[in-house]
Amino acid sequence: MHFTSLRMQQFRNYPFLELEPHPGITVLYGANGSGKTNLLEAMHLLSLGRSHRTPTDREMIALGESVALVHGETQRIDGKHDVQVRLYPFEKPQKRVFLYGKPAARIGDMMGHATVVMFSPEDIRIVRDGPSARRRFVDMQLSQIRPSYLKALRSYLSVLESRNALLKQNKVEGVSDFTTQIDTWDEQLANAAVPLANARRWFLSELGTNATAQYQAIAENAAEPFELRYIGALAKSDTPHQTMLEGLKRARREDMQRMYTTFGPHRDDMGMFLYGKELRAFGSQGQLRTAVLSIKLGEIKLIEREMGEFPTLLLDDVFSELDLKRRNALLKSTEGVQTLLTCTDKQDAAGAKADMFLHVTQDEHGNATIIPG
Ligand SMILES: Nc1ncnc2c1ncn2[C@@H]1O[C@H](COP(=O)(O)OP(=O)(O)OP(=O)(O)O)[C@@H](O)[C@H]1O
Ligand SMILES: [Mg+2]
Structure with missing residues (x-):
């Protein structure tokens, strides 16, 4: 499967983002603290209903905002899927799921619309x-x-x-x-x-x-x-x-x-x-x-x-730390698989056979934007 579209509003340091992820390998590069992990976290939330790094959903809402929204569209063998998660820090329930634009009866209903495997330094x-x-x-x-x-x-x-x-x-x-x-x-x-x-x-x-x-x-x-x-x-x-x-x-x-x-x-x-x-x-x-x-x-x-x-593979900060043997094993698993890989320098991803490079930058308020190239 792969994500065909990702939209975020008031999620972490993204006031608004719309992205059509490449079905192949995408390298997200940018300075420390620019918002690379935040983007992968949003995809993790769409897949598993929770962050990979915090049990507290509220942390994902942009500071000072009262709602965050993440919306993904995926292409699976059985067709197109559409899943949305909205987080409300001050309301009950704090987390709401929408499938194809309609409220889901249970959070668990979101499973299976997007599938990811995340590799991150926290895996240890x-x-x-x-x-x-x-x-x-x-x-x-x-x-x-x-x-x-x-x-x-x-x-x-x-x-x-x-x-x-x-x-x-x-x-x-x-x-x-x-x-x-x-x-x-x-x-x-x-x-x-x-x-x-x-x-x-x-x-x-x-x-x-x-x-x-x-x-x-x-x-x-x-x-x-x-x-x-x-x-x-x-x-x-x-x-x-x-x-x-x-x-x-x-x-x-x-x-x-x-x-x-x-x-x-x-x-x-x-x-x-x-x-x-x-x-x-x-x-x-x-x-x-x-x-x-x-x-x-x-x-x-x-x-x-x-x-x-x-599944879609999310490789956060792990690629540059692997030696050649392990890197090759990982690359073998990513052949023909949608992969988003983060690093601080574009050069760190040399050898990753990237189809697309995206530069994650911050403005003077700390808001993240993404520039192709
Ligand atoms: N709820 C929030 N609202 C606004 N900004 C936030 C929120 N949570 C985190 N941030 C900001 O997001 C940024 C961190 O983003 P992220 O973890 O994605 O960085 P990164 O690009 O992965 O950095 P690194 O290379 O160090 O891993 C920080 O600048 C942090 O202040
Ligand atoms: Mg990070």
């Missing part, structure tokens, strides 16, 4: 940060590939919230029919956990196969065995519903004390291993970066296979 957090960063990564990528996943995730989290609320109420003020109520929530949570665990297991197995192959292709030492593993309460269970129910029963006493559900896929993790040892603790800086790049390249392949077409 997938390895370095705690499990929640990796769950977020898995959840976002799965939602892109399978829009129904997001619905399953939402319903699990909503049951979880209710169960936690009951645990809290019981400890604080006592609940007379606590056992009956918690049994009901356990049953519902087990029902909701099954599709989640199944989807994650499938995703991590497929992504893992691709990432292992990519790692071998780009590592200094091709014999280094890199592996992804699904780590979690239901990761290895053939009867996840039963395992979930049993786990909840076992943990009930502790949960009552802590007023929190301690067992279930909300605590899952994506394990990354090199030579069977945990990468985060054991890997060198270079190995960590290679692993992240392999995961991303593996993701492109998985999206292509599952959706029948490539």
